[in-house]
Amino acid sequence: MTRAVVRPAEALAPQVHDEVDMSTHLAGLDLPSPVLTASGCAAAGRELDQFFDLTRIGAVVTKSIMPEPRSGRATPRMAETPSGMLNSIGLQGPGIASFIERDLAWLHQRGARAVVSIAGDTVDDYARLAKILRMQEGISAIEVNISCPNVEDRGKVFACDAGSSSAVIQAVRRNTDSRVPILAKLSPDVTDITTIALACVRAGADGLSVINTLLGMVIDTDRLRPALAGVTGGLSGPAIRPVAVRCVWQIRQVMPEVPILGMGGIRTGLDALQFVLAGANAVSVGTMVFNDPSAPLRVHHELQTALAERGFTRLIDAISYAHGYLDREHPASDPVEDDVEAATEEP
Amino acid sequence: MPIQYRSEVVSSRRAGQYHVLTLTAGSITETTKPGHFLGVAIGGDESGLLLRRAFSIHGVQERGVFGGTVDIVVAAHGAGTRWLVGRHRADPLDIIGPLGRPFSLPRDPVSCALVGGGYGSAPLFMLAEHLRARGCRVDMVLGAGTEEKLFGVLEAKRMASTVTITTDDGTLGEAGRVTDALGRVMDQHDTDVVYACGPMGMLAAVAGIASERGVYSQCAVEESMACGVGVCMTCVLPVIGDDGLTRMVRSCVEGPVFRGDRVRWAEVGTIPPDTLGAPDLDGGSR
Ligand SMILES: Cc1cc2nc3c(=O)[nH]c(=O)nc-3n(C[C@H](O)[C@H](O)[C@H](O)COP(=O)(O)OP(=O)(O)OC[C@H]3O[C@@H](n4cnc5c(N)ncnc54)[C@H](O)[C@@H]3O)c2cc1C
Ligand SMILES: Cc1cc2nc3c(=O)[nH]c(=O)nc-3n(C[C@H](O)[C@H](O)[C@H](O)COP(=O)(O)O)c2cc1C
Ligand code: FES
Numbered sequence: 001m002t003r004a005v006v007r008p009a010e011a012l013a014p015q016v017h018d019e020v021d022m023s024t025h026l027a028g029l030d031l032p033s034p035v036l037t038a039s040g041c042a043a044a045g046r047e048l049d050q051f052f053d054l055t056r057i058g059a060v061v062t063k064s065i066m067p068e069p070r071s072g073r074a075t076p077r078m079a080e081t082p083s084g085m086l087n088s089i090g091l092q093g094p095g096i097a098s099f100i101e102r103d104l105a106w107l108h109q110r111g112a113r114a115v116v117s118i119a120g121d122t123v124d125d126y127a128r129l130a131k132i133l134r135m136q137e138g139i140s141a142i143e144v145n146i147s148c149p150n151v152e153d154r155g156k157v158f159a160c161d162a163g164s165s166s167a168v169i170q171a172v173r174r175n176t177d178s179r180v181p182i183l184a185k186l187s188p189d190v191t192d193i194t195t196i197a198l199a200c201v202r203a204g205a206d207g208l209s210v211i212n213t214l215l216g217m218v219i220d221t222d223r224l225r226p227a228l229a230g231v232t233g234g235l236s237g238p239a240i241r242p243v244a245v246r247c248v249w250q251i252r253q254v255m256p257e258v259p260i261l262g263m264g265g266i267r268t269g270l271d272a273l274q275f276v277l278a279g280a281n282a283v284s285v286g287t288m289v290f291n292d293p294s295a296p297l298r299v300h301h302e303l304q305t306a307l308a309e310r311g312f313t314r315l316i317d318a319i320s321y322a323h324g325y326l327d328r329e330h331p332a333s334d335p336v337e338d339d340v341e342a343a344t345e346e347p
Numbered sequence: 348m349p350i351q352y353r354s355e356v357v358s359s360r361r362a363g364q365y366h367v368l369t370l371t372a373g374s375i376t377e378t379t380k381p382g383h384f385l386g387v388a389i390g391g392d393e394s395g396l397l398l399r400r401a402f403s404i405h406g407v408q409e410r411g412v413f414g415g416t417v418d419i420v421v422a423a424h425g426a427g428t429r430w431l432v433g434r435h436r437a438d439p440l441d442i443i444g445p446l447g448r449p450f451s452l453p454r455d456p457v458s459c460a461l462v463g464g465g466y467g468s469a470p471l472f473m474l475a476e477h478l479r480a481r482g483c484r485v486d487m488v489l490g491a492g493t494e495e496k497l498f499g500v501l502e503a504k505r506m507a508s509t510v511t512i513t514t515d516d517g518t519l520g521e522a523g524r525v526t527d528a529l530g531r532v533m534d535q536h537d538t539d540v541v542y543a544c545g546p547m548g549m550l551a552a553v554a555g556i557a558s559e560r561g562v563y564s565q566c567a568v569e570e571s572m573a574c575g576v577g578v579c580m581t582c583v584l585p586v587i588g589d590d591g592l593t594r595m596v597r598s599c600v601e602g603p604v605f606r607g608d609r610v611r612w613a614e615v616g617t618i619p620p621d622t623l624g625a626p627d628l629d630g631g632s633r
């Protein structure tokens with residue numbers, strides 16, 4: 001497959017700011033770019049490679065894969081909503097064996113970094129997937145999608161329960177090469193996201209992906225019934241961005257060091273910058289890919305420009321920067337505190 | 348291979364209840380085949396309508412004052428298409444194309460019936476041209492609810508050996524549906540291949556009529572799409588593969604054109620229980 005050269009993302013940015021170092025660290029991974037795709041919004045990368053060079057972004061996060069092939073839910077599977085959409089795909093996929101043979105092999109051969117997202121119905125499903133992936137070379141990280149109903153707990157979503165979340169993360173950690181980082185992907189549909197975040201980190205997650213979709217619903221007023229065949233669906237897109245930024249912020253407040261992959265409605269470089277300033281070490285671009293298939297690379301360039309305009313020379317200096325706002329605006333009288341808060345220095 | 352292109356509206360004109368938009372399309376025209384579609388972004392860079400709308404490519408002009416251009420036929424339906432029909436000459440538009448798998452053309456100069464429902468006739472004229480160039484006979488059957496919703500009757504008369512028109516209300520042509528006339532047209536002209544584009548119900552009936560006569564059919568479906576490029580899995584329908592297995596198949600990349608005998612029409616909108624990876628009978632919906 002060759003690539004379209006029309007409208008390279010560079011052409012959109014007013015100026016290229018190569019002087020800003022965009023590399024980042026995410027849970028032990030060194031990435032040349034902080035912008036990744038989001039699970040379920042990029043398939044396994046192949047289609048998007050027609051629109052931009054996949055090797056230039058941080059990584060491709062693949063669609064959550066399950067042990068066996070899965071047909072997904074009936075259609076309609078989506079409904080457009082103000083600045084967003086609802087989806088109820090139901091994790092349609094070919095199963096792990098076919099994924100490894102076709103998709104992972106392709107990503108590897110293409111030279112793109114792959115973050116493999118896994119999903120299961122039971123804790124054992126996750127353990128099985130981790131075991132199978134252990135034999136595979138070239139996986140940058142495993143993202144554990146715990147926003148799935150636990151069939152052993154009357155369909156309660158793993159991510160909504162600290163105990164179930166820990167059980168899944170432990171099972172994956174135990175069966176994964178210690179050199180491969182695992183990211184727990186959190187649901188915002190919880191009373192206190194920091195509780196689940198802490199539970200996942202204690203269970204062995206090397207980092208957190210924040211956030212998955214919010215459960216939503218649309219009623220079709222012509223047909224007088226739910227718009228989606230699956231009745232409810234996951235809300236994504238710019239509509240959820242403030243919720244996502246809040247989640248990243250809250251987790252960063254509680255865990256100053258935990259690696260965070262932030263996502264939820266990122267459309268532009270400035271949106272990505274909000275996540276970085278709130279504490280994200282890297283970001284995923286999901287739904288906006290449907291609007292603009294080259295969005296991940298475009299967001300990378302726009303973020304680079306935005307950082308340059310704010311005087312940052314390295315992306316990593318901007319991570320969590322907004323958390324220091326009080327100290328910057330009202331410097332503490334106690335000089336000892338100033339030393340501790342090194343971020344009071346202007347970039 | 349699809350290209351994302353910053354297009355401009357060259358012209359927008361009314362045709363019955365539809366608008367025909369001519370758009371600059373650069374090199375998109377070079378690879379466009381009949382049955383391909385465009386993904387059109389709605390409302391500009393800050394728009395709250397995020398999802399691209401799909402439109403069959405009605406025609407291409409490879410070289411002209413504006414370079415390559417494409418035509419699409421737009422029916423104002425909801426917010427997105429209403430915005431689109433309000434565009435004027437020189438307005439910018441972000442388009443992706445050509446998308447999807449086009450109609451496949453017969454190797455031999457066979458007899459073809461082309462069936463269009465409403466704006467579904469839009470891609471059939473380019474198809475007719477290509478078929479004629481291969482020496483195929485082309486008979487067209489166009490239908491709609493009412494005369495205003497027919498598209499391309501004059502164009503059809505220029506291109507096809509015969510044109511049969513049906514309207515539900517009898518305002519033009521025969522009163523009734525395209526499927527009432529199709530069997531007769533096929534028998535009269537010894538049709539070897541049927542091509543169809545239109546609403547799902549019509550396609551299901553057309554595929555059935557073709558299959559009854561042992562005739563090969565190609566149907567362009569219209570499923571709701573979020574991405575149009577194959578990454579989201581919203582646009583699926585149950586299709587029987589070469590191996591006899593039913594899979595939920597993406598209509599944006601593996602379609603929109605499918606063999607009529609391969610789509611499980613009656614079960615579109617469901618997951619037939621024998622589909623690959625269908626939920627266990629005891630597992631309920633997942
Ligand atoms: C392959 C293909 C070819 C098409 N060709 C044409 C064409 O040539 N001319 C034409 O007028 N229309 C065509 N359509 C239908 C057109 O895409 C929809 O009418 C349009 O998306 C409706 O958008 P809206 O904002 O006006 O409606 P809304 O109902 O507000 O749309 C809401 C959402 O639902 C989706 N949607 C709604 N109706 C449809 C539909 N019928 N098909 C697919 N998605 C839908 C929209 O894309 C959008 O994401 C085609 C659709 C497909 C899939
Ligand atoms: C169509 C669609 C499919 C998705 N599938 C998955 C999935 O398989 N696994 C997962 O962890 N998240 C999935 N997500 C959630 C996204 O990865 C992301 O967390 C969420 O959409 C918020 O980001 P966004 O607003 O940028 O899309 C999906 C989202 C969409 C829109
Ligand atoms: S519309 Fe996204 S896969 Fe077809």
